[in-house]
Amino acid sequence: MTENTTTEIVPTVSVTIDGVALQVPKGTLAIRAAEMIGVEIPRFCDHPLLEPVAACRACLIEVEGMPKPQPACAQVVGEGMTIRTQQSSEVAKDAQEGVMEFLLINHPLDCPVCDKGGECPLQNQAMSAGRGESRFEGEKRTFDKPINVSAQILLDRERCVSCARCTRFADQIAGDPMIELLERGAQQQVGTASDEPFDSYFSGNTVQICPVGALTSAAYRFRSRPFDLVSVPTTCEHCASGCSLRTDYRRGVVTRRLAWDSPEVNEEWNCDKGRFAFAYLAEGRITTPLVREDGELRPASWPEAIDVAARGLAAAGSRTGVLTGGRLTQEDAYGYAKFARAVLGTDSIDFRARATSPEETQFLRAAVAGAPIGVTYTALEQAPFVLLVGFEPEDESPIVFLRLRKARTRVVSVGAVATRGLDKMGGELLAALPGQEAAALRDLPADIRAALEQPGAVILAGERIAASAGAPSAVSTLAASTGAALAWVPRRAGERGALDAGALAGLLPGGRPLIDAQARAQVAAIWGIDTAALPGLPGLSGDDLLTSASRVGLSALLVAGVDPVDLPDPALALRAVDTAAFVVALDHHHSAVTERADVVLPVALVTEKSGTFLDWEGRPRPFGQVFKDALTMSDATVLGMIASAIGTSAGAWDVNGIRRELTALGPWQGARAVVPGVQPQAAAGAGFRLASWRELLDAGVLQEGEPFLAATARPSAAIVSAAAAARLGSPATVTVTGPAGSVTLPLEVGAVLDDVVFVPMHSSECSIYRDLGARIGTAVDVTAGGAA
Amino acid sequence: MTLTPVITEHWDAPDLYTIEGYRRFGGYRALESALKQDPDAIITTIKDSGLRGRGGAGFPTGLKWSFVPQNDGKQHYLVVNADESEPGACKDIPIMMANPHALVEGVIISSFAIRANHAFIYIRGEVPNALRKVANAVAEARRAGYLGTNVLGSGFDIDIVVHAGAGAYICGEETALLDSLEGFRGQPRLKPPFPAVAGLYASPTVINNVETICNIPYIIDRGLDWFRQFGTEKSPGFKVWAVSGHVNNPGIFEAPLGITMRQLLEYAGGVRGGGNVKFWLPGGSSVPLLTAEHLDLPLTYEEMAAAGTMLGTGTPMIFDDTVSVVKAVTRWLEFYKHESCGKCTPCREGTYWITGMLETFEHGHGRESDLELLVSACNQIAGRSFCALGDAAATPYPAALKYFRDEFVAATHTPVDDTFDPVASYIHAGAAAR
Numbered sequence A: 001m002t003e004n005t006t007t008e009i010v011p012t013v014s015v016t017i018d019g020v021a022l023q024v025p026k027g028t029l030a031i032r033a034a035e036m037i038g039v040e041i042p043r044f045c046d047h048p049l050l051e052p053v054a055a056c057r058a059c060l061i062e063v064e065g066m067p068k069p070q071p072a073c074a075q076v077v078g079e080g081m082t083i084r085t086q087q088s089s090e091v092a093k094d095a096q097e098g099v100m101e102f103l104l105i106n107h108p109l110d111c112p113v114c115d116k117g118g119e120c121p122l123q124n125q126a127m128s129a130g131r132g133e134s135r136f137e138g139e140k141r142t143f144d145k146p147i148n149v150s151a152q153i154l155l156d157r158e159r160c161v162s163c164a165r166c167t168r169f170a171d172q173i174a175g176d177p178m179i180e181l182l183e184r185g186a187q188q189q190v191g192t193a194s195d196e197p198f199d200s201y202f203s204g205n206t207v208q209i210c211p212v213g214a215l216t217s218a219a220y221r222f223r224s225r226p227f228d229l230v231s232v233p234t235t236c237e238h239c240a241s242g243c244s245l246r247t248d249y250r251r252g253v254v255t256r257r258l259a260w261d262s263p264e265v266n267e268e269w270n271c272d273k274g275r276f277a278f279a280y281l282a283e284g285r286i287t288t289p290l291v292r293e294d295g296e297l298r299p300a301s302w303p304e305a306i307d308v309a310a311r312g313l314a315a316a317g318s319r320t321g322v323l324t325g326g327r328l329t330q331e332d333a334y335g336y337a338k339f340a341r342a343v344l345g346t347d348s349i350d351f352r353a354r355a356t357s358p359e360e361t362q363f364l365r366a367a368v369a370g371a372p373i374g375v376t377y378t379a380l381e382q383a384p385f386v387l388l389v390g391f392e393p394e395d396e397s398p399i400v401f402l403r404l405r406k407a408r409t410r411v412v413s414v415g416a417v418a419t420r421g422l423d424k425m426g427g428e429l430l431a432a433l434p435g436q437e438a439a440a441l442r443d444l445p446a447d448i449r450a451a452l453e454q455p456g457a458v459i460l461a462g463e464r465i466a467a468s469a470g471a472p473s474a475v476s477t478l479a480a481s482t483g484a485a486l487a488w489v490p491r492r493a494g495e496r497g498a499l500d501a502g503a504l505a506g507l508l509p510g511g512r513p514l515i516d517a518q519a520r521a522q523v524a525a526i527w528g529i530d531t532a533a534l535p536g537l538p539g540l541s542g543d544d545l546l547t548s549a550s551r552v553g554l555s556a557l558l559v560a561g562v563d564p565v566d567l568p569d570p571a572l573a574l575r576a577v578d579t580a581a582f583v584v585a586l587d588h589h590h591s592a593v594t595e596r597a598d599v600v601l602p603v604a605l606v607t608e609k610s611g612t613f614l615d616w617e618g619r620p621r622p623f624g625q626v627f628k629d630a631l632t633m634s635d636a637t638v639l640g641m642i643a644s645a646i647g648t649s650a651g652a653w654d655v656n657g658i659r660r661e662l663t664a665l666g667p668w669q670g671a672r673a674v675v676p677g678v679q680p681q682a683a684a685g686a687g688f689r690l691a692s693w694r695e696l697l698d699a700g701v702l703q704e705g706e707p708f709l710a711a712t713a714r715p716s717a718a719i720v721s722a723a724a725a726a727r728l729g730s731p732a733t734v735t736v737t738g739p740a741g742s743v744t745l746p747l748e749v750g751a752v753l754d755d756v757v758f759v760p761m762h763s764s765e766c767s768i769y770r771d772l773g774a775r776i777g778t779a780v781d782v783t784a785g786g787a788a
Numbered sequence B: 001m002t003l004t005p006v007i008t009e010h011w012d013a014p015d016l017y018t019i020e021g022y023r024r025f026g027g028y029r030a031l032e033s034a035l036k037q038d039p040d041a042i043i044t045t046i047k048d049s050g051l052r053g054r055g056g057a058g059f060p061t062g063l064k065w066s067f068v069p070q071n072d073g074k075q076h077y078l079v080v081n082a083d084e085s086e087p088g089a090c091k092d093i094p095i096m097m098a099n100p101h102a103l104v105e106g107v108i109i110s111s112f113a114i115r116a117n118h119a120f121i122y123i124r125g126e127v128p129n130a131l132r133k134v135a136n137a138v139a140e141a142r143r144a145g146y147l148g149t150n151v152l153g154s155g156f157d158i159d160i161v162v163h164a165g166a167g168a169y170i171c172g173e174e175t176a177l178l179d180s181l182e183g184f185r186g187q188p189r190l191k192p193p194f195p196a197v198a199g200l201y202a203s204p205t206v207i208n209n210v211e212t213i214c215n216i217p218y219i220i221d222r223g224l225d226w227f228r229q230f231g232t233e234k235s236p237g238f239k240v241w242a243v244s245g246h247v248n249n250p251g252i253f254e255a256p257l258g259i260t261m262r263q264l265l266e267y268a269g270g271v272r273g274g275g276n277v278k279f280w281l282p283g284g285s286s287v288p289l290l291t292a293e294h295l296d297l298p299l300t301y302e303e304m305a306a307a308g309t310m311l312g313t314g315t316p317m318i319f320d321d322t323v324s325v326v327k328a329v330t331r332w333l334e335f336y337k338h339e340s341c342g343k344c345t346p347c348r349e350g351t352y353w354i355t356g357m358l359e360t361f362e363h364g365h366g367r368e369s370d371l372e373l374l375v376s377a378c379n380q381i382a383g384r385s386f387c388a389l390g391d392a393a394a395t396p397y398p399a400a401l402k403y404f405r406d407e408f409v410a411a412t413h414t415p416v417d418d419t420f421d422p423v424a425s426y427i428h429a430g431a432a433a434r
């Protein structure tokens, strides 16, 4: 075996801090070097992930040979340097105390009514590094308070210590320099341009890193005191970026969520959806099982509901279709995968509540399911080149966006819109009509192909490749022919976990092909069933599954958390639910599906169970239960109850048991499906091509109940090129008409290909599937003005 | 010591500001000879001349130029600091109005030496007349072929952009000036990197004061020996002294470094009404004040440092007995408070606090314990602020207290306007009395 283990030699320098000699990596800042020996130098403007500014001067230290105290947050440790902190230097101590006194003279000291009170770096450091008594007796500067820098973010200017963390975050990390320090001297304050609020997708991070209570969120302001909160580390349920969060709750109610430290994934950031979109947890729960009787749903006891569900599903057996949505934990998705195969004997299962294609199904089986972690965030940071296909990172996986931006990686996006996000990443657009990405990939310019041939180059394929004929095939071929690494970045948090759990027709857990004898034997053994009891042939998935159900091909549906409006043909989905003889819905909130179901079984929210999301990397992001005394049951537990009512136990249904089974199975090592070979297809029809995707903040059900967040969403608009707008006569509004209807939206000019119109996929103003009956790439009509 | 007019020599010629007028007195001769030299040789000449920056800090100019990495294949820039906003400083603006071509010629030679093809003159926004004079001189020089490509057949390309600031004192601080020039809010930058390595647009940049640059053509034209005959070993050359305050004949006097205040006072016609010098500052409000006992000290960088002050901009302000030092210090602090850019805590908060305390003294209800508190607050700023503006703000009070403690003590019970008739201290008051 030839394994090359190269240890990277990090050059170090010797330094003496407070008499302690130590070696630190070259380039280390004095403030971090001091931390290494347990000395905490006070700081406000310093933040490890932001460029130093040395503005607050709280961290002054003595450096031998330098006439003045130096800011430890900007002082790079030099070879042989002798540093004295407040621990051993009167000069440093005096300087720090002086700055602390200055910081407080204009500070309101309204700690008892300040949200930061109890977790405030100013409070804490005034105690640890201040003099205790202020000598200031003058009049404090005041401001009108608070002001809105956005609908969500409020600013109490008199509390601001001008550390510029928020403004540097906005500029350096998010790329949204919409807040800036304005005015001079003691009047210096954070502000925005008069008509441009701080509508950054990442704005909430500024509240978290503000070292005082100057920035607060409308959602949390005055809601709670930190010492009354219980904090639990969690994982965000919204997208496949996989952020670590901290969930704080009080008396059974989540009061806020913060980005939590996860250096390899989200570093210390998250997006506003992950931070603020949790009101849904507390509102509109389904509280009891429901059973349909005489056409009406009525509350039922658990034993009754389980019994009805078991009998109906057992009767349908292998003629059941299972739709799990994209938001389940891996353990719950595994429960459905097992329940379908081992209990019902059906392989008609799909986790994708979105546009799909048989080509994508094959791509996922061949290239993604059960694959070990390949491309990581770190790999993105180090990649010389990243090609995006059917993927808009800022909207569809914000932490991928932040990482690409941070690395200043060369990015090329194959698509029809040079987005704001692409611009902020310094990326370039490789023009491709919506749905025609495969042709662009086939005819790739030589320089991009060459860039992909560099070691470390990456292709990131978004879930929208499914809506582009030939694209899944093309990215696979391109990766193979250039040697670039390929990663699939789904949008929803549960998709990758569900795929690896086997919640897709033709796939058993761990990426095992259903038709492979060895794979079947492994799974059957773990589940304790006969191999022959597993379905023999791949079942239905995607549109086929719904079409079949709508034509009584499938007689029952088992549905978890699917909103028909997310599906490219919502009418078909509803027809399928209506047509199926028996429908069981597991959900925590009502939907068009629960309304039509025969049995509705309430299940636990993410806060009421433990579980795991696999992020897009395939990295497990496990989380514990926030509310330990919750009485609700996870999907898998409920499925286990139905299974025993049917009389098939098939192994474990609890989270730990499922984890053991998943570990025991491990990823599939045998032969995999071959990648699809679908050719690009020419566009059909004339007119504007519809470009669309789910914007980060939109009409998604999990964002309900949070108006301040919604107010920071991008306003819905139909976006066309300047030339196209001119052709239309540059009207204020346009009407976009698809096969099923029209919507009227404000017209916006953007960096969009000619003959392309961008419309948000599912905003509060329009939903392309529902309102237009159009899919990505469909030819639509765009006319000036409102609908006639 | 006699006056030695050089930059100011022909200020009485009505057309000195035009290219013809300037050339009539030998203008652009230095440029012709400079362009025939090796740029490094010019840097060496300036180093050997011992010329020190006239913007306030007195940094050796040749040394500063030599920090620019040469032959690095990067764009270099020369930036002239013409933001003159220091209270009491009034020399760069008169120079630009009277002799703008000396500045333009100096810029071209200096750019040639540091291998810059673009130079910027950043002029304080409130002086449109100086702006117009310099812009006109640049246009004339361009028409005459001193600017543009292949200047005088030398193969050297140079252009000058004249830029108007918006009137912030902090934009005279060289790195804040660079931010302002780049279109950002003018706040000082973190160093390192120093401008010589990464200045304007992250390229090697030299920033010099107007007067500094105006020295260059004369040094090149007349030689080292001529230059070094003036001044002292550590402060060679001459200086455009701008004397203001309670003197009979305020104005500009060009004389060697090392002249004393008493001699300058004579040229300035003495204290108005035959009065006494109560206190004076050698160069702007940012240097500690001195008293009559210091009038015979040579005005050099080293002697002023030894006396606990600084030469600063070399623009002495004279205050006679009619002036309340408490009031003067309060006004200066009000200026620093107003001009503090707000970036760092000591200056932002310190100027706010100190000014508030001083105002209580001005109104006669200062507290005696605050005398030491003020010193302590100043000490919490000095040497701890981000840039020299904070240090400057911490300067006036301790020096004033050192020499005039009694006046501050009196201000604990009596408003200063009761002790010092404010009208008597007006500049015109003395004239009216005569």
Ligand SMILES: Cc1cc2nc3c(=O)[nH]c(=O)nc-3n(C[C@H](O)[C@H](O)[C@H](O)COP(=O)(O)O)c2cc1C
Pocket (backbone or CB within 6 Å): B052, B053, B054, B055, B056, B057, B058, B059, B061, B081, B082, B083, B084, B085, B086, B169, B170, B171, B172, B173, B174, B175, B207, B208, B209, B210, B212, B213, B387, B388, B389
């Ligand atoms: C607050 C502040 C204001 C300043 N204003 C000026 C100015 O108006 N003109 C100037 O030449 N230098 C000014 N300086 C000094 C400059 O930072 C810099 O030292 C000078 O321009 C360098 O030129 P020199 O070496 O030719 O003196 C100022 C410094 C500070 C801290």
Ligand code: SF4
Pocket (backbone or CB within 6 Å): A159, A160, A161, A162, A163, A164, A165, A166, A167, A190, A206, A209, A210, A211, A212, A214, A215
């Ligand atoms: S608002 Fe907070 S983070 Fe922003 S500058 Fe002020 S104190 Fe710093």
Ligand code: SF4
Pocket (backbone or CB within 6 Å): A236, A237, A238, A239, A240, A241, A242, A243, A266, A270, A271, A272, A273, A274, A275, A397, A398, A399
């Ligand atoms: S980026 Fe994704 S995972 Fe992270 S907080 Fe936002 S929605 Fe949640």
Ligand code: SF4
Pocket (backbone or CB within 6 Å): B170, B188, B339, B340, B341, B342, B343, B344, B345, B347, B348, B385, B386, B387, B388, B389, B390, B391
């Ligand atoms: S000392 Fe600080 S606040 Fe004052 S001008 Fe300089 S950077 Fe700004």
Ligand code: FES
Pocket (backbone or CB within 6 Å): A042, A043, A044, A045, A046, A053, A054, A055, A056, A057, A058, A059, A060, A071, A072, A073, A074
């Ligand atoms: S933490 Fe070092 S100056 Fe602010």
